[in-house]
Amino acid sequence: MKWATRSGVHVDRAACAWLIRRSIDPEAEFVFVDDPAEVPRDATAFDMRGAELGHHGGDCSFETILRRYDLDDPALWDVARIVHEADLADERFDAPEAPGLDVICRGLSMVLDDPQVLVVAGDLFEGLYEHRRRALLLGREPA
């Protein structure tokens, strides 16, 4: 399937792309547009104005996708806590990891183009997910 989002990928879009490929559509193909009107007819838009998979009711797009696709893995929701604060910094959650993740993603988009950011951020979020999964299993921070 085709998925479309705004160009200039930052933390929420990078996290969404990782989540889509991981939990919804392993064959996902991403296109980047500058305006909602440029979204191809056969693509699902995410993290864009007016898209169903956008910010809603104070949720960032990553949380919206988790809800919309009934993804209830607690480790994904723990990643969502961090992504939400990295994207919005509205202090809805306690996420000391968030400012670091925000800076790393901003830096990536300075040195890589959008498709490359998704590749690197894919590993980044896979690692973050695994860390949070083990933390939840152990009930403490993993070594």
Add this chain to the structure above:
Amino acid sequence: MKWVFLLYRLPRDPSTPRIALWRNLRRLGVVQLADGLVALPLDARTKEQLEWLADDVIDAGGEASIWVAEAGSAAQERALAARLAEAVAAEYRTVRTAALAASALGVSARRRTLRRLRRDLRGIRARDYFPPPEAAEARRAVEALAEAMEATA
């Protein structure tokens, strides 16, 4: 330079979306130009954040639109930048005053204050588009508090 404007109208009731919007606008450090019109210097992040708030307004039954604008004169632009700088300068002064006052506190209260002031500084920096001299002064006062704690530890 360019500016991004959010023009909005939100029903007076219910008040929850108004309060949420107000809180988000405050966090972003917008300058209020008129009733229902706020501005920020344009960059990819500010435009995106105001766009999400515009959608929130529409979801709550209001009207909102996003505009990219240029000031008609350099003086007008300076005045706008000065208002933004003055707003964060006041916040930095509050942090600095609290940091200076904290030197009189006990060790554990000082540690708590240090943690809170560092977090406050991060929040202010995120909405500091034209750093005033007070930014460095506040940072110095907070770091002096940290150094004083190390010296007594």
